[in-house]
Amino acid sequence: MxxxxxxxxxxxxxxxxxxxxxxxxxxxSALQRKKQDPKEEKTNVKIKKKNSEGKKLCSLSKRSKQKIRKKITCFARCYKRLSFVTLTFLNKVDDEQAIIILRKFLDNVKKRSTDFQYVWVAERQEKNTEFIGNIHFHIITNKYWKIEKWWNYWLDLQRKNGIKPRDENFKPSSAFDVRQLNSSNIRSIASYVTKYVTKNNEKFKCQVWNCSRGVSELYTDxxxxxxxxxxxxxxxxxxxxxxxxxxxxxxxxxxxxxxxxxxxxxxxxxxxxxxxxxx
Structure with missing residues (x-):
């Protein structure tokens, strides 16, 4: 056996x-993946484009949920402290636009941080009656956040990409919410994974989750x-x-x-x- x-x-x-x-x-670990043949890679890109044009809806499969759970647990075992970040939008936003803004945000954080590692998952808003069903993102990361700085940047980034608040002075603190996680408490990490990942059955017109290269390369088994x-x-x-x-x-x-x-x-x-x- x-x-x-x-x-x-x-x-x-x-x-x-x-x-x-x-x-x-x-x-x-992603380090164990075989390098793709260039011809095969081009074929896969075409398939992805076709799916995108056909508005194929994406959701977390059982296998993806298991993979995320494993990656987050292994991630937590490598760092003493992690942060749980929730990013929400100032107004109604479609999935495709939201994912573009998220990627711009993460790219900027990478440029200004050392060893920035993360796992993010998309979720639908339920409690906000104004934007019910609006996409938002949960990120588990090893970064310490200067909240005032990054909160303002997240709001400014939305405005620059066409997401205008209903009220010009509307700056909700909940749009950039940060909670500290004690990574040594494996149960607390598991509770976040269960709440925001394993019970997530929503469908999206965009990628549902992703992680940094460092997390992708972690061995899980x-x-x-x-x-x-x-x-x-x-x-x-x-x-x-x-x-x-x-x-x-x-x-x-x-x-x-x-x-x-x-x-x-x-x-x-x-x-x-x-x-x-x-x-």
Whole structure:
């Protein structure tokens, strides 16, 4: 049996079923992607353009949600403090325009910051009755923000790109909201991921999420034998265990959900060390 592990989840499978033993101990990093052939890359670009012209709606798939959850958790393990930023708009904005403004904002932050890493996710506004359904963005980042400076820049950037407030003097502080996250508290990070990512089923006419290169390159999983998960059993740290069966009702995956605490987190040190070495 081979076990694929990430923080809080271990999935055991037989190599007989899948026929391949992983060559590398770690996986999930963009560094492991094969370089695309130029001809293939051009083909993919054409497909993307066609989808864009056809107004294809985008949403977070189950696989994307799992990937985001893993990336954010690994991101949090590399930095002592993170910030949770919410960017909202001064007026009604369509998805395509909003994503252009967001990219301009992030590009400017990159130029003026050292080691700026982030993950952002799009969401629909529900509480604002004036702009219900308006897109806004949540960003988890390692940056310390000078709020007055960046709040004003975010508002000015909107105005320069045609998003005018209803009232000329309208400068809502909520348009640039920053909360500090304690990355050592894995539960608090998980609560943000659950609230703003895993429950997000909205559809958009633009990209739904993205991350910086540094986050993309983080490894999210590592392979072990079942001896690794046996340690959690001895600590009574397996909070849930279930099997996944095929169409013939034969089990082919065994999934264990692990309680992350002071006792269990040290077992993930090999993943911590692998990612911190990338910084």
């Amino acid at each position: 081979i076990v694929k592990n990430t923080y809080g989840t271990s999935v055991a499978f037989t190599t007989k079923m899948f026929g391949v033993i992983p060559k590398d101990e770690f996986s999930g 590592f392979y072990t034998t079942t001896e690794f998960t046996d340690q959690f059993k001895r600590l009574n740290a397996v909070i849930k265990e279930f099997e996944v069966k095929d169409h013939g009702k034969r089990p082919f995956l065994n999934v264990k959900m692990i309680n992350l605490n002071r006792q269990t987190l040290p077992f993930y040190k090999r993943l911590d060390d692998k990612n911190k070495a990338l910084k």
